[in-house]
Amino acid sequence: MLIAIGLPNLSSAPVVAQSNTNVLVSAAASLQDALEEIKPLYQQTNPNIKITYNFGSSGALQQQIEQGAPVDVFISAAKRQVDALEQKNLLVPGTRSIIAKNRLVLVVPKNVSGVSSFYNLKDEKVRKIAIGEPRSVPAGQYAQQVLEKLKLWEQIKSKLVYANNVRQVLASVESGNADAGLVYVTDAKISKNVKVVVAADEKYHSAIIYPLAVIKRSKNPDAAKKFSQFLSSDKAKAVFKKYGFILP
Numbered sequence: 001m002l003i004a005i006g007l008p009n010l011s012s013a014p015v016v017a018q019s020n021t022n023v024l025v026s027a028a029a030s031l032q033d034a035l036e037e038i039k040p041l042y043q044q045t046n047p048n049i050k051i052t053y054n055f056g057s058s059g060a061l062q063q064q065i066e067q068g069a070p071v072d073v074f075i076s077a078a079k080r081q082v083d084a085l086e087q088k089n090l091l092v093p094g095t096r097s098i099i100a101k102n103r104l105v106l107v108v109p110k111n112v113s114g115v116s117s118f119y120n121l122k123d124e125k126v127r128k129i130a131i132g133e134p135r136s137v138p139a140g141q142y143a144q145q146v147l148e149k150l151k152l153w154e155q156i157k158s159k160l161v162y163a164n165n166v167r168q169v170l171a172s173v174e175s176g177n178a179d180a181g182l183v184y185v186t187d188a189k190i191s192k193n194v195k196v197v198v199a200a201d202e203k204y205h206s207a208i209i210y211p212l213a214v215i216k217r218s219k220n221p222d223a224a225k226k227f228s229q230f231l232s233s234d235k236a237k238a239v240f241k242k243y244g245f246i247l248p
Contacts, residue, residue, distance in 0.1 A: 030139070037242075062085060070217070074213055075210055075212045077166075100248065103199050104182055106118055115197050119152070126180055131161075146201075170188075173194050
């Protein structure tokens with residue numbers, strides 16, 4: 001009897017394990033709205049896999065992974081962070097891909113006038129300019145590259161206010177705490193409180209790409225790979241396109 005009672009428990013174990021499969025995705029903050037919309041689309045056909053997101057600056061997420069965070073999939077807003085993890089042998093070989101591209105734009109609060117180019121950032125009325133922290137936020141790195149190419153960096157350096165991720169830059173401009181900011185076009189698209197002044201010339205900064213990779217210490221590498229592949233599917237591409245991302 002004891003054996004007979006035990007058998008059903010043994011046979012049901014794989015089902016329990018499958019229903020509890022969790023994939024933790026650490027992703028650049030600029031992807032938040034698109035990835036949140038993609039999650040239920042994926043779970044329509046994969047109800048037993050729970051997708052959990054951790055959004056932040058790519059540099060901070062990279063550090064978390066290096067320090068042992070239980071991340072399954074990493075999506076950066078720049079090549080640099082994924083390269084660093086690959087050099088430390090922290091990625092599953094062959095899982096790198098580019099899922100989207102973006103553009104960098106100068107934004108101001110919706111009711112502000114008189115700012116029509118990057119050169120207006122030198123004007124007295126522009127007192128605070130928000131950008132991502134260049135050491136850890138790719139949008140900040142791209143912003144610094146553009147401002148240096150335009151010979152503006154040193155002239156406006158004292159006006160710069162640094163944010164921990166690109167969504168904080170957007171929030172600073174939306175609230176009026178900053179008179180201008182540099183964000184991705186996808187961030188500007190989701191806001192009703194800012195307007196785009198001008199897009200940065202792509203030749204002035206590194207290519208804005210979103211590389212993805214599966215992390216080697218993932219406890220669910222097959223599920224992580226499956227979700228990664230879904231992000232390149234037609235359904236996922238339609239969502240990325242809807243939010244203004246450029247498809248690779």
